[in-house]
Amino acid sequence: MTLADQEARRQAMTDLSSILLVEAAAGTGKTSLMAGRVAMMLAAGHHPGEIAAITFSELAASQLARRIRETVDKLLAGDVPAFLEAVLPQGLSEQQREALVVAFPRLDELTATTIHGFCQSIIRSHGVQAGLDPGARVVDATVADNLFMAELSAWFSHRLAADAAEGDPIVVLAEEIPLQVVNLIRELANLRRKHPDAQPILPSAGARPDIDFVQAVDDFDRWQVSAEPDKWLSDIAHELRGLAQRYHDCLASKESFRVLWRLCDPGIGRLFERKGLQLKTYDEAARGFGAHRN
Numbered sequence: 155m156t157l158a159d160q161e162a163r164r165q166a167m168t169d170l171s172s173i174l175l176v177e178a179a180a181g182t183g184k185t186s187l188m189a190g191r192v193a194m195m196l197a198a199g200h201h202p203g204e205i206a207a208i209t210f211s212e213l214a215a216s217q218l219a220r221r222i223r224e225t226v227d228k229l230l231a232g233d234v235p236a237f238l239e240a241v242l243p244q245g246l247s248e249q250q251r252e253a254l255v256v257a258f259p260r261l262d263e264l265t266a267t268t269i270h271g272f273c274q275s276i277i278r279s280h281g282v283q284a285g286l287d288p289g290a291r292v293v294d295a296t297v298a299d300n301l302f303m304a305e306l307s308a309w310f311s312h313r314l315a316a317d318a319a320e321g322d323p324i325v326v327l328a329e330e331i332p333l334q335v336v337n338l339i340r341e342l343a344n345l346r347r348k349h350p351d352a353q354p355i356l357p358s359a360g361a362r363p364d365i366d367f368v369q370a371v372d373d374f375d376r377w378q379v380s381a382e383p384d385k386w387l388s389d390i391a392h393e394l395r396g397l398a399q400r401y402h403d404c405l406a407s408k409e410s411f412r413v414l415w416r417l418c419d420p421g422i423g424r425l426f427e428r429k430g431l432q433l434k435t436y437d438e439a440a441r442g443f444g445a446h447r448n
């Protein structure tokens with residue numbers, strides 16, 4: 155029986171220098187066609203290690219690898235599989251046979267894998283240049299997320315273990331904000347995962363924002379005294395003086411994380427949200443003062 159597209163099939167298996175697109179329904183012979191093309195490449199003298207047969211799924215990759223091996227086996231046994239009959243009507247030439255004999259013991263150097271598997275093997279063989287752990291493996295996104303979270307939990311428990319250092323920032327946070335600490339750490343870990351090179355902004359050496367702040371509050375205070383009397387202004391100035399007192403000289407010595415964390419809380423006041431130094435919005439703060447201009 156001659157298939158209607160026999161000539162196209164023959165070309166796909168023998169025109170080894172062209173880039174071809176084969177599109178066909180399930181069960182019409184695509185896998186056989188690829189196996190045939192690879193067998194013809196080997197018969198033309200290409201080394202197995204130079205050939206990459208890439209598929210979409212792992213199942214297809216293993217089927218293809220098996221089909222290639224079976225095809226070569228059959229050809230060497232003097233048999234021609236049905237899908238190769240039109241290509242090799244007289245069987246193998248002597249030269250083709252010799253090439254297959256040479257290729258046969260090295261068939262496992264042939265790459266038959268998925269897109270992911272192929273990329274991974276390239277990355278792995280250049281692991282040092284890629285900065286990769288030699289034991290690294292590719293997993294899909296859900297598995298990766300679960301592994302990451304499991305790893306994070308283990309790390310977290312380890313940090314909070316009985317022998318943890320008292321001033322350890324994680325320990326301090328667990329004591330100071332026990333209800334939020336897990337979410338905060340998870341948020342930071344995810345941020346770091348997305349941006350592995352992210353670094354905290356380092357304070358400039360010798361900077362004393364506490365002195366700058368107290369100075370600025372002082373300037374503001376002097377200005378508001380000289381300005382037209384206004385309850386809103388004097389309320390804010392009062393509030394700021396409270397903060398200036400709280401932060402006066404607070405960075406004079408190198409402080410522990412616990413002290414720095416406590417400094418993040420502006421204490422009782424109406425300008426700031428508690429814990430975190432977020433300024434309230436103008437409306438919220440104004441409501442807190444219960445006073446508006448005019």
Ligand SMILES: Nc1ncnc2c1ncn2[C@@H]1O[C@H](COP(=O)(O)OP(=O)(O)O)[C@@H](O)[C@H]1O
Pocket residue numbers: 157178179180181182183184185186187236237238
């Ligand atoms: N040219 C052909 N002549 C006869 N049978 C073929 C031919 N090509 C493929 N087959 C057979 O058809 C079946 C399906 O082939 P397969 O290559 O797995 O198709 P696909 O990959 O497109 O799903 C297999 O049993 C295969 O041996």
Ligand SMILES: [Mg+2]
Pocket residue numbers: 184185186214
């Ligand atoms: Mg198939």
